[in-house]
Amino acid sequence: MLFEKIQVKSNDDNKVFKLKDRYRKEWYTINQKLYFAGNTLDQHILLLDKFMPGYVLDYNFTKNGFLIDYKILPGIPLELCNYQAIKEDVINICIEHLKTTWPYAHYDWSKSNILVDHDSVHLIDWDNIQDYSKDFTLESMINRLIKKIGAEVD
Numbered sequence: 399m400l401f402e403k404i405q406v407k408s409n410d411d412n413k414v415f416k417l418k419d420r421y422r423k424e425w426y427t428i429n430q431k432l433y434f435a436g437n438t439l440d441q442h443i444l445l446l447d448k449f450m451p452g453y454v455l456d457y458n459f460t461k462n463g464f465l466i467d468y469k470i471l472p473g474i475p476l477e478l479c480n481y482q483a484i485k486e487d488v489i490n491i492c493i494e495h496l497k498t499t500w501p502y503a504h505y506d507w508s509k510s511n512i513l514v515d516h517d518s519v520h521l522i523d524w525d526n527i528q529d530y531s532k533d534f535t536l537e538s539m540i541n542r543l544i545k546k547i548g549a550e551v552d
Contacts, residue, residue, distance in 0.1 A: 473513030
């Protein structure tokens with residue numbers, strides 16, 4: 399490969415690499431439905447294209463798994479932002495975003511999956527996007543978001 403791979407995150411099932419112009423996440427299994435809330439890779443890509451147009455640059459199947467290339471989004475992880483006011487603003491932005499995607503939701507609102515770039519917020523790691531209306535109400539999703547980020551909201 400012409401790009402330099404810099405491993406960012408790894409576990410037994412997948413690895414994330416930062417390439418020259420994108421992030422690449424590689425899964426080492428043929429069972430796609432384990433990772434995309436029961437969806438196939440193709441179904442997952444359709445959801446991402448709907449809610450995050452332009453975020454997926456490429457995807458493909460490999461001999462023993464599959465991969466997705468993602469656009470590099472600007473910002474720093476929320477976990478590196480120490481000010482409570484920033485966290486409250488981020489929660490409010492995420493709630494507004496959730497209202498536009500409901501009943502679909504990002505759901506994995508860890509502080510490392512929320513990038514803050516001045517007045518913009520970007521969500522990354524969309525592996526868990528799905529229709530949560532069967533199990534959750536919008537209110538319970540908002541409460542989960544607030545608890546996960548750890549801020550008070552008016």
